[in-house]
Amino acid sequence: MRKLKVEPLTREAFAPFGDVIEASDDAEKHTINYGNTTRFHDLATINVTADGAKAGISIFRSAPLPMPIMIEVMEYHPKSSQAFVPLSARSYLVVVAPKGPFEARGMRAFLASGDQGVNYHAGTWHHFSLALEDISDFLVIDRIADDDNCVEYHLKASEQVTLEI
Numbered sequence: 001m002r003k004l005k006v007e008p009l010t011r012e013a014f015a016p017f018g019d020v021i022e023a024s025d026d027a028e029k030h031t032i033n034y035g036n037t038t039r040f041h042d043l044a045t046i047n048v049t050a051d052g053a054k055a056g057i058s059i060f061r062s063a064p065l066p067m068p069i070m071i072e073v074m075e076y077h078p079k080s081s082q083a084f085v086p087l088s089a090r091s092y093l094v095v096v097a098p099k100g101p102f103e104a105r106g107m108r109a110f111l112a113s114g115d116q117g118v119n120y121h122a123g124t125w126h127h128f129s130l131a132l133e134d135i136s137d138f139l140v141i142d143r144i145a146d147d148d149n150c151v152e153y154h155l156k157a158s159e160q161v162t163l164e165i
């Protein structure tokens with residue numbers, strides 16, 4: 001089975017797939033609250049209200065998958081973005097592929113720190129949340145509606161990969 005190398009998560013590397021949510025030096029910063037707070041401004045493009053839907057905030061409590069992690073299923077949300085912000089101060093994995101027809105060779109894996117969130121843009125293929133080490137909580141900002149907004153693809157055996165951390 002092919003091994004997919006895990007890369008460090010950076011805003012630049014993740015740009016084709018979405019946004020990285022972090023208090024980085026290159027973010028637009030505003031000093032507010034009489035100088036007591038720095039606002040790291042407008043870090044992600046949230047798009048969750050298509051077809052009259054509403055924005056929602058949820059918490060996902062994810063259990064780590066057994067090692068080595070095998071990527072067998074991917075998904076995307078055609079109508080909305082989906083953001084994950086770690087609440088357990090622990091690294092986690094992000095696996096994505098470019099929008100459009102799924103291409104296994106287009107998959108990329110990233111190691112996110114406990115200080116980095118990700119926001120998948122609508123249509124970006126991604127694996128469900130991949131906790132590491134222990135059960136981890138993620139704050140999730142996504143679209144709340146009763147319609148179907150999740151397309152799943154089960155990878156053929158020849159397309160499946162294991163993650164090389």
Ligand SMILES: NC(=O)N[C@@H](O)C(=O)O
Nearest residue numbers: 075082126127128129150
């Ligand atoms: N199914 C669900 O709400 N979660 C997935 O979209 C995910 O990306 O974890």
Ligand code: NI
Nearest residue numbers: 075077082126
């Ligand atoms: Ni998702």
